[in-house]
Amino acid sequence: MEYPLNTWSRLGPAVRDRRRAAGLTQAELADRAGVSRAWVIRLERGLDNAEPARVLAVLRILGLDLVLREHQVSEDEDLLREVLGE
Numbered sequence: 001m002e003y004p005l006n007t008w009s010r011l012g013p014a015v016r017d018r019r020r021a022a023g024l025t026q027a028e029l030a031d032r033a034g035v036s037r038a039w040v041i042r043l044e045r046g047l048d049n050a051e052p053a054r055v056l057a058v059l060r061i062l063g064l065d066l067v068l069r070e071h072q073v074s075e076d077e078d079l080l081r082e083v084l085g086e
Contacts, residue, residue: 012046
């Protein structure tokens with residue numbers, strides 16, 4: 001399954017969905033990743049102050065890889081740039 005993450009706020013829901021699919025509670029995920037449950041809650045809410053090392057630990061526990069690829073510009077984005085004069 002792919003989760004396109006072009007904004008930080010989209011990471012949280014992807015983590016929450018994967019955690020639930022894995023049958024883990026927030027507390028179980030936190031314990032396995034070495035973070036607090038409060039931190040997992042903040043991450044799942046999509047807050048942008050999560051430390052990268054902790055995010056990677058959570059993704060590893062959930063069996064997810066973070067993959068970077070070149071952004072593919074959609075026709076909608078091209079049209080928006082044209083309208084905005086960018």
